[in-house]
Amino acid sequence: MLSVIKKTGNEKNSMFPDFPSLFDDVLTRDLFGMPSRRLLNTNTIPSVNVKETDEAFELEMAAPGMDKKDFKIELQQDRLIISAEREISNEEKDEKNRFSRKEFSYESFSRSFNISENIVDTNAISANYKNGILNIIVPKKEKSSLNNVKRIEIS
Numbered sequence: 792m793l794s795v796i797k798k799t800g801n802e803k804n805s806m807f808p809d810f811p812s813l814f815d816d817v818l819t820r821d822l823f824g825m826p827s828r829r830l831l832n833t834n835t836i837p838s839v840n841v842k843e844t845d846e847a848f849e850l851e852m853a854a855p856g857m858d859k860k861d862f863k864i865e866l867q868q869d870r871l872i873i874s875a876e877r878e879i880s881n882e883e884k885d886e887k888n889r890f891s892r893k894e895f896s897y898e899s900f901s902r903s904f905n906i907s908e909n910i911v912d913t914n915a916i917s918a919n920y921k922n923g924i925l926n927i928i929v930p931k932k933e934k935s936s937l938n939n940v941k942r943i944e945i946s
Contacts, residue, residue: 836900839873848911848929850904855923862925864918869908871916871929874901 840851854862854875861877876899883892906913911929918927 836902839902839904841904845931847931848906850925850927850929852902852925852927853923854920854925857920857923857925859920862918862920864916864927866906866913866916869905870903871906871927872901872903873925873927875899 837852837854842849842851850873852873857875857877862873862875865872865874876897878895878897880895881893885891906929910931912932915930916927918925920926
Protein backbone atom coordinates (compact mmCIF):
# COMPACT_ATOMS: atom_id res chain seq x y z
CA MET A 792 0.00 0.00 0.00
CA LEU A 793 1.45 3.35 -0.98
CA SER A 794 0.34 6.80 0.06
CA VAL A 795 0.91 10.01 -1.80
CA ILE A 796 0.92 12.94 0.59
CA LYS A 797 1.41 16.54 -0.44
CA LYS A 798 3.65 18.31 2.03
CA THR A 799 2.49 21.81 2.86
CA GLY A 800 5.37 22.90 5.10
CA ASN A 801 3.21 22.83 8.26
CA GLU A 802 4.20 19.28 9.24
CA LYS A 803 6.12 20.47 12.33
CA ASN A 804 2.91 21.90 13.77
CA SER A 805 0.90 18.76 13.15
CA MET A 806 0.12 16.53 16.12
CA PHE A 807 0.53 13.34 13.98
CA PRO A 808 2.89 14.24 11.12
CA ASP A 809 3.92 10.68 10.34
CA PHE A 810 0.59 8.97 10.90
CA PRO A 811 -0.12 8.01 7.26
CA SER A 812 3.34 6.52 6.70
CA LEU A 813 3.22 4.75 10.08
CA PHE A 814 -0.18 3.32 9.19
CA ASP A 815 1.15 2.16 5.80
CA ASP A 816 4.13 0.49 7.47
CA VAL A 817 1.87 -1.39 9.86
CA LEU A 818 -0.04 -2.85 6.90
CA THR A 819 2.92 -3.64 4.63
CA ARG A 820 5.80 -4.53 6.96
CA ASP A 821 6.32 -7.34 9.39
CA LEU A 822 7.91 -7.14 12.83
CA PHE A 823 11.49 -6.94 11.52
CA GLY A 824 10.89 -4.34 8.82
CA MET A 825 10.75 -6.83 5.96
CA PRO A 826 7.92 -6.57 3.41
CA SER A 827 5.04 -8.73 4.52
CA ARG A 828 4.98 -12.02 2.64
CA ARG A 829 1.22 -12.33 3.29
CA LEU A 830 0.54 -9.30 1.13
CA LEU A 831 3.23 -9.83 -1.51
CA ASN A 832 2.73 -13.52 -2.28
CA THR A 833 -0.64 -14.81 -3.23
CA ASN A 834 -1.24 -18.35 -4.35
CA THR A 835 -3.13 -18.29 -7.57
CA ILE A 836 -4.17 -20.98 -9.96
CA PRO A 837 -2.44 -20.41 -13.28
CA SER A 838 -4.63 -19.73 -16.27
CA VAL A 839 -4.57 -22.24 -19.08
CA ASN A 840 -4.82 -21.43 -22.77
CA VAL A 841 -6.50 -24.24 -24.70
CA LYS A 842 -6.16 -24.38 -28.45
CA GLU A 843 -7.86 -26.96 -30.63
CA THR A 844 -6.33 -27.98 -33.93
CA ASP A 845 -7.39 -30.72 -36.33
CA GLU A 846 -4.84 -33.07 -34.75
CA ALA A 847 -4.83 -32.19 -31.03
CA PHE A 848 -5.78 -30.07 -28.08
CA GLU A 849 -2.85 -27.91 -26.95
CA LEU A 850 -2.76 -26.67 -23.36
CA GLU A 851 -0.40 -23.86 -22.40
CA MET A 852 0.07 -22.87 -18.74
CA ALA A 853 2.29 -20.05 -17.47
CA ALA A 854 3.97 -21.16 -14.25
CA PRO A 855 7.19 -19.16 -13.92
CA GLY A 856 9.67 -20.02 -11.20
CA MET A 857 8.69 -23.67 -11.14
CA ASP A 858 10.88 -26.57 -12.19
CA LYS A 859 9.66 -29.49 -14.26
CA LYS A 860 10.14 -31.79 -11.25
CA ASP A 861 7.53 -29.67 -9.39
CA PHE A 862 4.73 -30.75 -11.78
CA LYS A 863 2.63 -33.87 -11.75
CA ILE A 864 0.36 -34.70 -14.69
CA GLU A 865 -2.04 -37.60 -14.28
CA LEU A 866 -4.84 -39.19 -16.23
CA GLN A 867 -7.61 -40.51 -13.97
CA GLN A 868 -10.52 -42.00 -15.85
CA ASP A 869 -11.79 -39.13 -18.04
CA ARG A 870 -9.84 -36.39 -16.22
CA LEU A 871 -6.48 -34.86 -17.03
CA ILE A 872 -5.10 -33.47 -13.75
CA ILE A 873 -2.23 -30.99 -13.71
CA SER A 874 -0.79 -30.14 -10.31
CA ALA A 875 2.37 -28.62 -8.93
CA GLU A 876 3.92 -27.89 -5.59
CA ARG A 877 7.15 -26.39 -4.38
CA GLU A 878 8.70 -25.28 -1.15
CA ILE A 879 11.00 -22.26 -1.02
CA SER A 880 13.39 -21.75 1.86
CA ASN A 881 15.65 -18.78 2.51
CA GLU A 882 17.84 -18.39 5.54
CA GLU A 883 20.47 -15.96 6.72
CA LYS A 884 22.91 -16.76 9.52
CA ASP A 885 25.27 -14.58 11.53
CA GLU A 886 28.98 -15.23 12.16
CA LYS A 887 28.14 -17.64 15.01
CA ASN A 888 26.04 -19.72 12.61
CA ARG A 889 22.79 -18.69 14.32
CA PHE A 890 19.73 -17.76 12.34
CA SER A 891 19.19 -14.08 11.96
CA ARG A 892 16.31 -14.67 9.58
CA LYS A 893 14.69 -17.76 8.14
CA GLU A 894 11.75 -17.69 5.76
CA PHE A 895 9.96 -20.45 3.92
CA SER A 896 6.88 -20.70 1.81
CA TYR A 897 4.84 -23.39 0.13
CA GLU A 898 3.01 -23.02 -3.16
CA SER A 899 0.69 -25.48 -4.84
CA PHE A 900 -2.12 -25.64 -7.36
CA SER A 901 -4.19 -28.20 -9.21
CA ARG A 902 -6.23 -27.94 -12.41
CA SER A 903 -8.30 -30.67 -14.00
CA PHE A 904 -9.88 -31.06 -17.41
CA ASN A 905 -12.54 -33.48 -18.59
CA ILE A 906 -11.46 -35.44 -21.63
CA SER A 907 -13.15 -38.25 -23.49
CA GLU A 908 -11.27 -41.38 -24.45
CA ASN A 909 -13.64 -41.54 -27.45
CA ILE A 910 -12.08 -38.36 -28.86
CA VAL A 911 -8.46 -38.23 -27.65
CA ASP A 912 -5.60 -40.69 -27.75
CA THR A 913 -4.76 -40.94 -24.06
CA ASN A 914 -1.68 -43.07 -24.77
CA ALA A 915 -0.01 -40.30 -26.78
CA ILE A 916 -0.34 -37.31 -24.42
CA SER A 917 2.96 -35.45 -24.10
CA ALA A 918 4.22 -32.51 -22.06
CA ASN A 919 7.23 -30.23 -21.79
CA TYR A 920 8.23 -27.30 -19.59
CA LYS A 921 10.47 -24.54 -20.87
CA ASN A 922 11.00 -20.88 -19.91
CA GLY A 923 8.16 -20.90 -17.38
CA ILE A 924 5.58 -22.36 -19.77
CA LEU A 925 4.11 -25.85 -19.42
CA ASN A 926 2.87 -27.21 -22.77
CA ILE A 927 0.69 -30.31 -22.95
CA ILE A 928 -0.35 -31.90 -26.24
CA VAL A 929 -3.45 -34.12 -26.14
CA PRO A 930 -3.70 -35.76 -29.58
CA LYS A 931 -7.08 -36.56 -31.07
CA LYS A 932 -7.89 -40.01 -32.33
CA GLU A 933 -7.77 -40.55 -36.06
CA LYS A 934 -10.93 -39.46 -37.81
CA SER A 935 -11.48 -42.95 -39.19
CA SER A 936 -11.78 -44.36 -35.67
CA LEU A 937 -14.14 -41.54 -34.67
CA ASN A 938 -16.50 -42.23 -37.57
CA ASN A 939 -16.73 -45.98 -37.11
CA VAL A 940 -20.38 -46.82 -36.93
CA LYS A 941 -21.30 -50.10 -35.44
CA ARG A 942 -24.70 -51.37 -36.42
CA ILE A 943 -26.63 -53.38 -33.86
CA GLU A 944 -28.96 -55.99 -35.21
CA ILE A 945 -32.32 -56.30 -33.54
CA SER A 946 -33.41 -59.82 -32.81
